[in-house]
Amino acid sequence: MSAPTGAPTHAATSGRIEARFAALAAEGRAAFIPFIMAADPTVAATRDILKGLPAAGADIIELGVIFSDPMADGPAIQAAGLRAKAGGATLRQTLEIVREFRTGDDTTPIILMGYYNPFYIYGVEAFLADAKEAGVDGLIIVDLPPEEDSELCLPALDAGMHFVRLATPTTDDQRLPAVLEHTSGFIYYVSIAGITGTASATQDAIQAAVTRLKSHTDLPVAVGFGIRTPEQAAAVAQVADAAVVGSAIVQLIADNLDENGQPTAGLVDTVLDFARALADGVHGARRRAAE
Amino acid sequence: MTIERPNSYRSGPDGKGHFGIFGGRYVAETLMPLILEVEKAYEAAKADPAYQAELDDYLKHYVGRPSPLYHASRLTEHCGGAKIYFKRDELNHTGAHKINNCMGQILLARRMGKKRIIAETGAGQHGVATATVCALFGLECVVYMGATDIERQAPNVFRMKLLGAEVRPVTSGTATLKDAMNDALRDWVANVDSTYYLIGTVAGPHPYPAMVRDFQRVIGVEVREQMMAAEGRLPDTLVACIGGGSNAIGLFHDFLDEPDIDIIGVEAAGHGLESGEHAASLTGGRPGVLHGNRTYLLQDGDGQIQDAHSISAGLDYPGIGPEHSWLHESGRVNYVSVTDSEALEAFQLCSRLEGIIPALEPAHALSHVAKIAPDLPADHLLVMNMCGRGDKDVFTVAAALGEEL
Incomplete structure (x- = not known):
């Protein structure tokens, strides 16, 4: 089953992730991958942020799926989940958000990131069919290590869904x-x-890790956790194929809510401005390094 | 769902930690190497007679094992049916069965060279037992406890502090046991080199459910021997309460392949199953994945975990050990439930009839015993696991009964 360039999928994938990394490689730059939690704090806010992210420089988007017990997340993303949950967010609704995004953007890859239980309860087969139809390109499931590949990883690959x-x-x-x-x-x-x-x-530790990974695989390597500023994102982009920023963006959402937890008028623009700064950092990193 | 009758109910889990479809290792990649390391170290320890000898020595001289098997004659007379025995695990050092497991795991952590121990606790019994063994061996101890539970279990919080442990209040999520477990897992991910996670029940990723069971099996093994000595034969019925299910599997496991023995697990029905406020994962939940394993969970239609409710903080968990889920589906063990108010009644009954103030957890088991014993013949031998003493619960019970202390 193994292949040096990644696992074979059986049904065709959407091709968006492959196309995006191929284009980035041709341009000689790294990808900027922002993360937001679906429906944090409202479906409308997520829809507007998603809609603006590609123009702000997002190359791929990670969309968080809420789970009541996010064991790998710190306070910022835990709080985002609670806000989304308070608004009644569900996995089904998250697919609806992706479906709507796809009506205006057919090229930016969307990856759903979450924990297994909501997917398991949805039903793996039904979820994969609905997610493909909605325009989801890949999945990151924190609590499914290779030891549990038969649960969702292998069915996803069979269905043409990337499993990152x-x-x-x-x-x-x-x-x-x-x-x-x-x-x-x-x-x-x-x-x-x-x-x-x-x-x-x-930076040294990141560089060493990316080098190690690259000696084992031809797949693009994204780096995440602990990247909070355009400067840090730029530094990561010098050595990796993509930089992921989550908590810092999610915290900015938290900082732009009114006393009722509703988005303030400037929320979407503030988030997109920050995304633009991060994207500029990532996209200019190698050019600046070369100069 | 039907499951083919296995040759033995005691052969699980398989090599990947599965009991049928339950169990497994659903954890973040960061933890996977640690979990494999724990498994390897435990397998090596199990095969090492020196480890077992050391554990036996501490169980005998420090914990106080074997615990007695006691014929509760006044309760038997009161019920007017089956002959009722208590397995007195509340007489262990620290007052509950929890220390059986803590002793096994702390010796393992020492073999692994770990200097820092973390644990989650609900009622505080596992936290106290963990703090105790850490004090005994001079190891750093951090206990995660929900802020809500810290308020309602103040004596145990102080006990842990006296024993030198740091109690970290958990405010995330609903600030109860499941959130304490989340925070303990978050700590472990961030302190992988120094830290051993001492899980308190038969849940979590493999190898914990099997390992904790192995450390609690001593309960049933002793009952077998003690009952043979007392009555010359095996018991007819076993009853134990279930939160995560460690005391229950401890009593049941040695008897699972004795087809003539009725085995009954008692879940907490809180305000009643129909109220939606309960902790009966098997009766009121369905299979899902949480805290590293697949098991029955209280959850909504989107797979979000719901809060459990029980007057007993030790049963107040929305899941159950995966082996119990499997024993439930295979039909070998019969799982029933008992409400807060029924448990309170049994708590008082036992205190007055037997001079034993039970913990609220075994008071649930006791309530079921009082329900079934009258209809059983006098020569029917019934064993209930008295898995904890009730000192910790007197404030809760007083409040529930409207008494000012």
Whole structure:
């Protein structure tokens, strides 16, 4: 089953992730991947932010699926989940948000990121069919390591849905091939042993990790966890194929709510301005490094 | 769902930690290597006679095992039916069965060279037992406890502090046991090199459900021997309460392949199953994935975990150990439920009839015993696991009964 360039999928994928990384490689730049939680704090806010992100420089978008018990997330993303949950967010509604996004954008890849239980309860087969139809390109499921591949990873690959695996500082060389075996689209390197939105890795550690991953796979390597500023994003973009920013964006949403938890008038623009600054950092990184 | 009758109910889990479809290792990649390390270390320890000898020595001289098997004659007379025995695990050091597991795991953590121990606790019994073994071996101890539980279990919080542990209040989510477990997992992810996570029940990712069961099996193994000595034969019925299910699996496991023994697990029905405010995962939940394993969970139609409710903080968890889910679906164990008010009644009954103030957790089991015993013949041998003493619960019970202390 294993292939050096990622796991084979059986049905055709949407092709959006492959096309995006091919275009980026041709341009010689890295990808900026923002993360927001679906329906945080409202469906309308998510819809507006999503709509503006590609023009702000997002190359791929990670959309969080709420779960009541997000074991790998720090306070910022936990709070985002609680806000979304208070508004009645569900996985089904998240698919609806993607479906609406796709009416205006057929090229920006969307990856759903979450924990397994909501997908399991939805029903794996039904979910994959609905997600494909809605225009989802890939999945990142935090609590499905290779040991549980038969649950969702293999069915997703069969259905033409990318399954992006997380590699971490604790994934040693002996374990890495198993982690990479059924990964598709790209590999997401979690740069710290820890939860989201807390510590940041050093540039040297990130560089060493990316080099190590690249010696095992031809897939693009994205780096996330602990990237909070345009400067940090730019530094990561010098060594990796993509930089993921989540908690810092989500925190900005939290900072722009009124006393009732509703979005203030400037919320969407503030988030998109920050995304633009992060994207500029990522996109100019190698050019600036070369100058 | 029907499951083919297995040759043995004691052969699980399989190599990947599955009991039928339940169990498994649903954790973030960061933790996977640690979990594999724990499994490897535990397998090595199990095969090492020196480890077992050390554990047996501490169980005998520090914990106080074996715990007695006691014929509750006044309760038997009161019920007017089956001959009722209590397995007295409330007489263990620290007052509950929890220490059986903590002793096994702390010796394992020492073998692994870990210097820092983390644990989650609900009522505080597992936190106290963990703080106790950490004090015994001079290890750093951090206990995660929901802010809500800290308020209602103040004596146990102080006990942990006296024992040198740091109690970290958990305010995330609903600030109860499940959130304490989330925060313990978050701590572990961030402190992978130094830290051992000492899980308190038969839940979590493999190997924890099997390992914790192995450490609690001593309860049933002792009952077998003690009952043979007392009555010359095996018991007819076993009853134990279930939150995560560690005391119950401890009593049941050695008897699972004795087809003539009725085995009954008692879940907490809180304000009643129909109220929606309960902790009966098997009766009121359905299979899902949380905290590293697939098991029955209280959850909504979107797979969001719901809050459990029970007057007993130790049963107040929206899940149950995966082996119980499997024993439920295979039909080997019969799972029933008992409400807060029924447990309160049994709590008082036992205190007055037997001079034993039970914890609210086994008071649930006791309530079911009082329901079934009258209809059973006098030569029917019934064993209930008295898995904890009730000192910790007197404030809760007083409040429920409207008494000012």
